[in-house]
Amino acid sequence: MFLSSFAAVLLHTCLCRFLTYKTSMGIAGAALSTGLALWFNVILLVIYMRYSSACEKSRAFVFKEVLSCVKEIFSYGVPSAAMICLEWWSFELLILLSGLLPDSMLETSVLSICLTIASLHFFVPYGISAAASTRVSNELGAGNPKAARLSVIVATIIGLIEPIMVVTVLLPWRHVFGYIFSNEVEVVNYLAQIIPLICISVFMDSLQAVFSGVARGTGRQHIGAYINLGAYYLVGIPVAALLCFVAKWRGKGLWAGIVSGTTVQALVLALVTASTNWQKQANNARERMQEKPVAANNGAA
Incomplete structure (x- = not known):
């Protein structure tokens, strides 16, 4: 790959x-x-x-065998897609809201740069998330709940170290970092004001990515989708709108609101992960594996 x-x-x-x-x-x-x-x-x-x-x-060369797996793939794939889409669409919504501000050209330019920084960074914790999801699911399927729990701990530690490295670059260079994207002094200075919020976003994004991977690895994508829906559309976007248009924080308010949504998402996913019964999850994984031959035999019958 x-x-x-x-x-x-x-x-x-x-x-x-x-x-x-x-x-x-x-x-x-x-x-x-x-x-x-x-x-x-x-x-x-x-x-x-x-x-x-x-x-x-x-x-799989037999068309009938392919069709028999479609429902199962969709049962995991759709909630997984919903987890990512619900989060990503909320960030895109910030750009649309920034167009309603008086100096919309400046606001949309700066928030577009913020979104670019956040999306470029996200691929690093997303890779950690994919590794955590793979390791957790493999260990649960193999009946090793302790190894699955250890994988979560290791992924969380890496998820904490990685944003520290990013922040040590972003924060000291915030007054000149904007020149990578624009030569407009107004844009660069405005971005420097929002970068501290981006640093918080980087931390929360790394943690939620790890815990989202754990949720996918344990087959609980639907729970992650509900958490993302509540965190961003019941907390993040409303807070962003209030801080932007009522408190007059403008673009800073929009990004602060989405950071609050990411924080809620990371905290709730952390609670779900911390309360996980790993032995029970391993048993559930084994039961799912044992059900497949039975379903195949029934289909043949």
């Missing part, structure tokens, strides 16, 4: 520059290069899964 993604990035970098600057397509060339690079990545992964010996035992 890493190698195929790296190859796609190389293609995208060269193709984007060529289509944007060497042709008349302009910004449309940048969009086209993104789509082509993503499809290139998909094609590489399909070729790997089709011809690699590592995937030999997991290929």
Whole structure:
């Protein structure tokens, strides 16, 4: 996955520059290069899964067997997608709300930069989250609840160390960091005021990513989706609107509100994780594994 993604990035970098600057397509060339690079990545992964010996035992050639797994995949995939989408859409909603402010061009520019910083950082804890989800699910399936719990502890420690490293870069350089994105002094200075809030967001985002991965690893995606819905749309967005339009904090209020939502999300997910009965989760995983042959036999009958 890493190698195929790296190859796609190389293609995208060269193709984007060529289509944007060497042709008349302009910004449309940048969009086209993104789509082509993503499809290139998909094609590489399909070729790997089709011809690699590592995937030999997991290929399904019987159409009936494929259809029998669709419901199960959707039962885990839809709540997992909801967890991510509900969070991501709330950040996008901030950009829309910033357009209602008097100096909308400045506000949307700065919040777009904040969203870019947050999204670039999120992929690091998201990787830790994926590792935690994989390790927890594997250990529970193997009947090792203590190893699953240890994986959660290790992932949490890494999730605390990583944002400290990011904050030590962001905070001291906050007055010049904005020049990476813009040459406008007003934009750079405004961003410097919001970066302390971004630092808090970085911490909360790392923790919630780890605990979200644990929720997925234990098969409780639906709980994570409900938590995200409440944290962002019952707390985050309303607080953001109040701080922005009532308290007159403008863009800082919008980001402070979304930080409050992320904080609630991280705290509730932490409570769910801390109260997890790992032996019970291991037993549930084993029961799910034992049910599959029975379902297959019933279908054959």
